[in-house]
Amino acid sequence: MNKAPKDTRVVVGMSGGVDSSVAALILKNQGYDVVGIFMKNWDDTDEFGVCTATEDYNDVIAVCNQIGIPYYAVNFEKQYWDKVFTYFLEEYKAGRTPNPDVMCNKEIKFKAFLEHAVSLGADYLATGHYAQVEQRAGEYKMLRGIDGNKDQTYFLNQLSQNQLEKVMFPLGGMDKKQVREIAREAGLATAAKKDSTGICFIGERNFKEFLSNYLPAQPGNMETLDGELMGKHDGLMYYTIGQRHGLGIGGSGDPWFVVGKDLKKNILYVGQSFENEKLYSTSINAVNVSWVSGHAPGAEFTCTAKFRYRQADNGVTVRVKEDGTAEVIFDEPIRAVTPGQSVVFYDGEVCLGGGTIDQVFKSGEKLTYVG
Numbered sequence: 001m002n003k004a005p006k007d008t009r010v011v012v013g014m015s016g017g018v019d020s021s022v023a024a025l026i027l028k029n030q031g032y033d034v035v036g037i038f039m040k041n042w043d044d045t046d047e048f049g050v051c052t053a054t055e056d057y058n059d060v061i062a063v064c065n066q067i068g069i070p071y072y073a074v075n076f077e078k079q080y081w082d083k084v085f086t087y088f089l090e091e092y093k094a095g096r097t098p099n100p101d102v103m104c105n106k107e108i109k110f111k112a113f114l115e116h117a118v119s120l121g122a123d124y125l126a127t128g129h130y131a132q133v134e135q136r137a138g139e140y141k142m143l144r145g146i147d148g149n150k151d152q153t154y155f156l157n158q159l160s161q162n163q164l165e166k167v168m169f170p171l172g173g174m175d176k177k178q179v180r181e182i183a184r185e186a187g188l189a190t191a192a193k194k195d196s197t198g199i200c201f202i203g204e205r206n207f208k209e210f211l212s213n214y215l216p217a218q219p220g221n222m223e224t225l226d227g228e229l230m231g232k233h234d235g236l237m238y239y240t241i242g243q244r245h246g247l248g249i250g251g252s253g254d255p256w257f258v259v260g261k262d263l264k265k266n267i268l269y270v271g272q273s274f275e276n277e278k279l280y281s282t283s284i285n286a287v288n289v290s291w292v293s294g295h296a297p298g299a300e301f302t303c304t305a306k307f308r309y310r311q312a313d314n315g316v317t318v319r320v321k322e323d324g325t326a327e328v329i330f331d332e333p334i335r336a337v338t339p340g341q342s343v344v345f346y347d348g349e350v351c352l353g354g355g356t357i358d359q360v361f362k363s364g365e366k367l368t369y370v371g
């Protein structure tokens, strides 16, 4: 699209945080026809009657007034519940560790919300994500944000050409320090606002307590893989592979970690030492595999992959199967690869796509994680 900025309408997804505030400011300064929209996905009035969404929206209003752009709020609670929260609970029920941010980007921000923006006449949807979109030889490429510590392509791995065509990430070429500086210089109301952490709908709440409101916990035995009883667990859903805290196994010697789960027997497997060899795997099977370009780079190819956010790049070989799933074989064993989390593929700075970690193997043997 070659319209002049002033004729190009950009809806900015405004969270009330500093990143989206600066994204809106930059686009406005570039002359775009900018509209700020706050999306309410969750009814989060706490036990004191305080709703953080209201506070966030107040920040959106303050920033939009400062920048001089119109703003709205939209409610996507039902879609979020149906597409993200239901998946989140199902995954925990199945003993896996889901990634609701990935699902939110795929189903809400860059689907329901993007469609809404387009229905309002938007040419683009912009967000404060740290990622870059580039058009190369008629194809949209998604590149890592240049701030290596903030790069969010891990969470955007399911985006497709249709989505990228309509997306702008104004912060992709900046680091967080610069973003804060821009906010401070412009005197934006959110300039010093703390970065959000954790799962957005849980916020600062206790994770265990939150989850127990939705899923019944089934306490059971905590054992070593040799069958030695080490204690009791509070419910398998509260634990993730590689977790150290909250096991309650004291004593001297190396710390203990979660090394596996057996959902049928309701056993949590634990092992001693960070480097415990039971935590290391050599390949996985990935499902829900999606390629940014619309197709896999080949039936078998090498690239790098991340198995969790902010993990260093790992060399892998990917074998794409006929049913669209993929086998991912690691160059070196990797610690604490966890079913339910995303595997995301990269060719240098380009994010190729990703999928969901389903089964985890060590030298061909399925590990004791439950899939």
Ligand SMILES: Nc1ncnc2c1ncn2[C@@H]1O[C@H](COP(=O)(O)OP(=O)(O)OP(=O)(O)O)[C@@H](O)[C@H]1O
Pocket: 012, 013, 014, 015, 016, 017, 018, 019, 020, 021, 037, 038, 039, 040, 041, 109, 126, 127, 128, 129, 195, 196, 200
């Ligand atoms: N409630 C919301 N309404 C509209 N857009 C949102 C909302 N939450 C997040 N976004 C968009 O998605 C981007 C990434 O969201 P994320 O939750 O990762 O926030 P973040 O990196 O902390 O950014 P911010 O500082 O803007 O909150 C935000 O920058 C914003 O553009």
